Amino acid sequence: MKSFILFLVLTLLASCSNCEKDGRPKRVLCIQSERRALVQFKHDLINGANRLASWNSTASMDCCRWSGIVCDNFTGHVLELHLQGPDPRLEEPEPTQVLAGKLNPSLLSLKELKYLDLSCNDFGATQIPSFIGSLQKLKYLNLSMSGFQGEVPHQLGNLSMLVVLDLKNAPWLGDVHIKSLAWLSSLPLLKHLDMSGYDLGSVSNWLQMVNTLPSLVELHLSSCNLPQIPHRLSQVNFTSLTMLDLSYNFFDSLMPRWIFTLNKLVSLDLSSCFLHGPAPPGSVGGFRNMTDLKFLSVPQNDFMNSSSVLKGLLSLTGLESLDISTCSISTSILGDLHNMTSLAILDLSRNQIMETLPNLFGNLCNLIYIDILDNFISGNISEIINSFRECKSPKLEHLGFSANRFSGYIPYGLGHLQNLVYLDLGFNRISGTVPESLGRLASLRKLILNVNSLSGPIPNSVGNLTSLDWLEISFNKFNGSLPKSVGRLGKLTYLSVHHNSLTGVLTRDYFANLTSLKTLWADGNMLTLELSADKWVPPFQLDILRIGSWKLGPRFPSWLRSQRNLMNLDIANAGISDIVPSWFWVSFPNITFLNMSHNNIQGMLIEDLIVAPNAAVDLSHNQFEGPLPGKFNELDIVLLDVSNNNLSGTLEKFLCPSLEKERQLQVLDLANNNLSDCLTNWQASLAVVSFESNNLSGGIPDSLGNLSSLKSFNIRNNRLSGKVPASLLNLKSLQVLELAENDFTGSLPLMIGREETQLKLLSLRSNKLEGEIPDELCYLTSIQILDLAHNNLSGTLPRCFYNFSVMSERRKTSAIVLYDEPFQVKLLGSASLVTKGREFTYSSILFLVTTLDLSGNKFSGPIPRELMGLLGLHWLNLSGNHLTGRIPEEVGKMSSLESLDLSVNQLDGSIPWSMSRLTTLSWLNLSCNKLTGEIPRSTQLQSFDESSFMANKLCGPPLAELCHKERVPSTVIEDEENDDELEWGFIISIVVGFIIGFWGVVAPLIASKCFLSVAYNCAFMLSYQVDLYAIMVSKLVTFACYRVF
Template identity: 45%
Template sequence: MKTHTILPVSFFSSCLWFLLVSSLCNFCFCDLNSDPVLCIPTERLALIDLKISLTNHAYRLSSWAGKDCCSWPGVVCDNITGHVHEIHLRGPELINGLYGTNEIEETRKQRLGGTISPSVIKLSQLRYLDLSCNDFGNGSIPALTGSFQNLIHLNLSCSHFRAEVPHQLGNLSTLRVLDLHDCPNYIDAYVVPPTNLEGLHSKSLVWLKNLQGLQYLDMGFTDLTNASDWFPVVNNLTSLQELHFSLCGLNRLLSNPTTGSFTSLIALDLSYNYFDSMMLPGWIFILRNLTLLDLTYCWFRGVTPGTHGGFHNMPSLRTLILSGNAFVLSSFFLNGLSSLSNLRRLDFSYCDISSPILGKLQNLSLIEHVDLSENWMVEEIPKSLSNLCNITTLILSFNEFSGNVSELLERFCDCESPKLEILDFYKNHLIGQLPERLGNLKNLISIDLSFNQLTGAIPESIGQLSKLYSLQLQNNSLTGILPERLGNLKNLSLIDLSYNQLTGTIPDSIGSLSLLWALWFSNNRFSGSIPNTITIGGLSSLNSLDLSNNKLNGSLPESIERLSNLQELILDHNSLTGILMENHFVNLKSLKYLWVGDNKLVFKLNVNNWIPPFKLVQLSAGSCSLGPQFPSWIQSQTNLEWLDVSNTNISDTIPNWFWTTFPSVVT
């Protein structure tokens, strides 16, 4: 007979507690060993579709993989719900003039292209979308962009969109920032630029009426020529703080608008528009909250009659750009400058101003950028100018300023922490010498004191300007030898010392400037030979070399062929001797201008029927030796426009092919 052992209740309780604790431990360990996936699956698939629809040669979106889309670069999710709130896919910005060919190509590779997948509509909680600085191949802005009901920030600028701006953007009732501006490559400052007919355009801005929460609006370079309703529509956007309508083809600006949102603006940019009335409306001067006013090349010649306000009514201004407007000629407006104590940037270039103005800047202690170029200002530079120790950019070119540059720069050196970066006094009447302490202005990236009356030597301390990008001192009366420490300027791209009285040899250290694009030393008194360091490959970026009209002697180093980017080789009017052979030119595939005339060089090309790797536009070889036969290699230079082979020991007759190949060449 089987007997049953009755276990105490405490035993069952212990077992239950053991099982419970074991379960909790298993749960905790599982939770520790796996990260929770926040991403919503449908939104992850929408992002995958977006990745597929976009193209990119640099594989920027290759990291968009795995289950948790909230951890992908450029994607921001809500920490609780997991909904995608933000997409940041801004491409690299391309700044003209600051990049070489390789950098431009690399920038283009980094930009996204292709199309925007319709699946993005599934990102129903999206609040921030930035696709700026990409390249969508002149496609249209998708109408579906107007479906993001929660969108606050939309930036599609500089991404090569074209066609009509979709009116569906008017459905984005929560939008606060809308940036659709284009980024053109060039603006001609001397003419009224044409409207951007091939880019974005809009026949009416009535769709903006629903965006009553909009605070920032930039439609620069969008053709609004036919949008006659732009002013009343924008004037009724009650929350608007910044308006940027540069180069939009606007032609009408109301002189007496009804009270509207303009009075609350802090930034107004109407630059590069040519309004029918050439009179600036007086209501501009009642915008007391403005921190930025840009009317570049609006060509206003005066202000509407009865205007009583002026700059003294705009105490908040930090940026004032009025380039190309003659209304500032009035002393009434110029006198108001001294009251703008918050001003950081002032641009009155191309305004036909002849009255003294520099003395009115002495109280603007916060000023950082001053451009008064292309005027007729007759004024001695006041000592007070160098008290502006926060200034980074000082452009006074093309004026009639006088004074001693030594005193001015010495006083800038006395600043506790000099911030000067750009100094441009091109074409004035300055005298004096470059101070020994010039190297103390360590933030300088550009110096242009050309076409003045400077004397003396270039100081050794210039080698301390490690950030210097451009040095232009041409057309002065500088003397002495070049400092060896010029080779320390590793960021130098342009150096122009032509038309001075500099002597001595060209320092070997110049050959270490690997970023140098242009080296112009013409019309001086340099002697000795061309340094091998210039031609052995150190100047790998060199595009233009001009050593003409000096006293250089010796032969041209065969290593000149290593300057593979060279387009201009200008060595005429020296005392160079020696033989030029095919090896000198073997890698000069980009060469377009070859000026070696008035030397004693001998072209000795041993290869029969030699065809140069280059296509010259101009060839000057007068007084060199090319003969006795007429050089057959010239026949391959089909781009030739100008030719000088006078006194070159050619005793041959001019071949018939010359007249058929070059019917209009100038000789």
């Protein structure tokens, strides 16, 4: 006992010898050899921002006082090096803030080093030095995001005391890879392993190697190009795992069963792993047993589209973060969310959920982030937003409901969500006005309400949103003027109000405080910019300025000269009738989109236009004159539209010179000018070409058939002649070929259609083509518009038209609105088509129109019944030919027909009763034929003018000529296909019998003089009986024609 007390006293005295007078431990100076090692280590580093200024013997001999160093207070040994740079996830580091250079092996002198953090630096794509594997007392090693490249040294397996190993790298920063993970098995104490960003594509046994780490708590292998994920593990050794991140490995395989056995997981991230279902056997309920799970992220994995998996997931009421976006989920799940009261983050975006959103947010008062973008979710937006008011203090910061089916109006209760930072209700069916309570959302940074049916004025309270940097309310019905209060939004960078009904005058005061503005997108309104003085200098530097349809003119806006950073400029339809100043053409070297169309701009185009590579330039619909500058052919542009101007002269310098540098021009529109010459040596990049209504002459060279990228070619209304080259017709890429209104001769090439093509529009209208239509034309199965009208074509109509598969299918077509693609219409093409008796120019026609026009030729013979099989046809015109026979009864099946013109032929018989079924028909012309009988009665047919039926032998409404007997009852019409045909012999026998019987009796009597006096007295009665009998026979013949045809 005495010896033990003596030991305690000596121990206490020894401790006191290392204390200061005030009782604090004495600081032991660092080991001199270790100080020298640190100085040597610093020598090989590039000391960004002088971060290691304290590593200086002059400042302090005690290296334990140097920045980033932790020593043992008793021994003076260096234990920890904290040399991490600024975290790029939190801030954008300046290059001078990070350490660079190389790692000196002098670190090996730090014998007791347990902690080394060199993360978030830049060591210049060097390899991780193998000597780090000799720091055998290391427990913590962090080399993440430090610019290392190459292979990870296997010597790291010597660090047997390692608890944390973080090697995370960004895969886009360079080649970082690991060929073998065998060394992991030597790290039995490892709890945290992060090798995200390293290429493990050649490590097929990666899971087996990880399974040798029994102490593992966190595993991060994101973006590792892992080759596969085994479905089973015979024994899972890392049962203590609480965090697993395998995101962005594109496994494309079944969901592995062993993941569901990790019931201690708190966080699971399988984002973009493309794991499929069904759930593996033995994992029914899947997530149900993972009761500790708080954070789950599994977007882009369709194994989630399973009712059993979702049911197990939604039982985890302790979940705080749930991301199941882009999982193809179509199962109803919204009603089961009300019990998940711990949820702070919920992402269901980009699924196929089709149900009504219940008012569940009164239960989810911890919700900070919700995104259900791009589903089919419906509901009343007013009731949904008001349901948040059941929470005393809603925490919601992010509300993303875009691209769904929400309706109703935005309620005043929106102002209750005062923590909102992001609000997106775009692409819905929301109507009504925006309440003034919007202005209470003082934290709001992004407000997106585009593509709805919102109306009324923009609330003046929007000016209270002083934190707002993004305002997008385009494609609505807002009226009135832009509120002057918008000018108070000093942080605003993006303002989009385009395609509304805004009017009024804007002055410079509206923009005085918008110093941060980068995008002003407001075209499609009727606003006027009125400046009191001409020398206005805006307070902003814009990247995007789109104010087409504003009134800026008549003078050219000189204030544009101050906008040096413009990349996108739209001042179309702005009432400018001035000459473009010379400075304009050279002031915007970064511009990629320039639209000055639909003004009245005058003068000549100058040679010195400067634009960015791959730019699009639209100068159409102005009054530019003179030649097209030859230097324009040196511009690296993809689109040039100077159509509808007064340009003249030859295209030789612009289009046809041989260039050393291959151009990228894809879309060229020179229509409606007076340009001439040059149809050879075109660049292969051209995809859309229009020379419509110019002065081109000569023939089309076969060399145009070599333009392998050509999609649309329009040379309508020129003076071109010769034959149409088959090589052009058979271009595989060609979709639109418009050659109408020229002087082409010869016949249609027999080679047409023999190559597989994508041709959707072929117009050879108003030329001098002759001969028959070859059967090969029917190989154009993609054709939607075929116009061969007003030529000299002859022969019978082909029966093979049913091969036109697009015309044969009934389909619903609708316009495609891509308002961020300014030249979408030009890329799709346009055409002038004759329909309903008038000529129209259609854009986006490839999505909207199917038409067949063979009018104004010399076709003969009957209309083929096969032609009536084009059930998707909208317009059919066969007028002005020599067609004979009857209109096929099958015409009633063409339910998509909007326009039908069979006029000026020699068609006979009655109008088929089935035509009364054509409820979509809005134009009909059957005039100038030999049609007889009653016009079938229907709401549609009787709505047409008399001119639709004139010059025939028809009766009944809408004609004034009345029929003597009611039309055949509808019950007979319905049963027409089941009745037997009436024999013609019966009808003929009645007529012949009538003639023989009548004249056999009457002729001898006429020869008798005594009979004449009697006959005269009975003439009236006899004529009445003959007329009555003739009418009866006529009706019987009409009935027979109906039965036969």
